[in-house]
Amino acid sequence: MQIVREDWIGRLPDDILVNILDRLNVLEAARTSVLARRWRRLPPMLSRLTIDVRDFVAKSATTCHEEEIARNNATMVEVTKSILARRVSNPNSISSMCMTFFLRDDDCISIGHSVEHIMAIHDIDIEFTVLTDKDATHCNLDSMIDYGRLFMLFFDASPIAFGGVTRLCLENLNFGELDIPNILNTCKGLKHLSLSHCCSAREAIVQVEHSQLSELLIVNCRFEKVKLNSLPKLTWMMFWCWKSQDPLLLGHVPLLETVSITNHCLSWQKLVELSKFFGGASPRYLWLGFECEKIWVQPESVTERLAFVFRRLTFVHLDKIPEGCDLTWTFFVLEAAPNLKELYLTVWDHLCIMRTNKEERSALSYSEKKGVEWKSAASDFQQHSLATLVIFGFQSDCMVRYVRRVMEVAVNLKDVFLYHRLNCKLCRHSYDLNRPLKYPSNEEEKSTVLKKLTGRINSSATIHFPVLNMISADQAAKRAIVPLL
Incomplete structure (x- = not known):
């Protein structure tokens, strides 16, 4: 049949x-x-x-x-x-x-x-993603200059097409001083702009001003300074790895909701005060990345300016904090953000992306002192909104005191998730040989750590020791370095 x-x-x-x-x-x-x-x-x-x-x-x-x-x-x-x-x-x-x-x-x-x-x-x-035949690792300045000229010829020859562009992704281009303003002026309907491994004329200030732009992505670009003059619809911004001292000036960005900022901080760079860095912006979601190097954020006492910047924060992820650093400095976020609900910390020496050779680090001005010291001005403060603390790379020999302190000040804390170090096949062998992580590996060790965390403190928070390969989709998404893209 x-x-x-x-x-x-x-x-x-x-x-x-x-x-x-x-x-x-x-x-x-x-x-x-x-x-x-x-x-x-x-x-x-x-x-x-x-x-x-x-x-x-x-x-x-x-x-x-x-x-x-x-x-x-x-x-x-x-x-x-x-x-x-x-x-x-x-x-x-x-x-x-x-x-x-x-x-x-x-x-x-x-x-x-x-x-x-x-x-x-x-x-x-129209959405244009323009690729170059050489990738970023093989592009020198001469290549970027050639690509920049070629792109501007394409741009000048197609003004009507670019007038309809709503999403524009560019890579490996060298821009003249007026190129980006001209592009923004022509692409009147532009909503998303992505610049990757681009550069500009020395000491030129890249001016970004647009009435419709809502998403801005700047990754590994060598710009002396980026000035966001007036972006009334900007809601999402990613700024990754700068090479100058004061790279970003935020102007009129009243709707800015989500910010992701990452930097390899070098020894000569000053620490950044977020109250000044953000200007008049007040985001809800904040990712700060440290690339396993020197902490580039300057902890601040709660001032009127910092309170304004942090007043709407509900989520913060501090990513790739170098291992061995005292985490006490992160409490300034808890003090200044009264509406913070979730705090994520990723503590990780990601060896396969780090420069570990001492001579090379010295020649490139990498800092050997990676941590930052800070003492809270308000030792008895309470945080009433924080409900979830997540730590990737928990170490039972040096983080128990930090977690206990969070549990004490966050009076409505519900859950604490303590994960092992994130997996990486490329650098796992180096960890096994040189950097063992003291993480509770069995039920007996977890019970011992649990007693240390909860002994003689008043907290109803539930402490979890989840397996990394069982991380929830929600937590994995929130941990991502490119949020909501």
């Missing part, structure tokens, strides 16, 4: 099937046309087009050589032109286009002109 399987998916209405296909890239959506006759008419009905040059790379390839990059980019350009040409007279509207391609002379200009042609018929949002 032959079993006939019903095509339940194929019986769905066109609009539902198109909604499903809209979540695929163009190549995957096009392949569905071979499933059945009725599927053939669906790809031309897509409202969102996602075209990524990396989808044209053979799955077996691990790296791309220059000839392959040129060939794949050219193929993508021809596919893009063909798709858009067929959609010019199509009654089904396109709402957005997400395009990822390599920065190459004629290819980019062809893409820009094709996009402008379709924009004359359809009102669409």
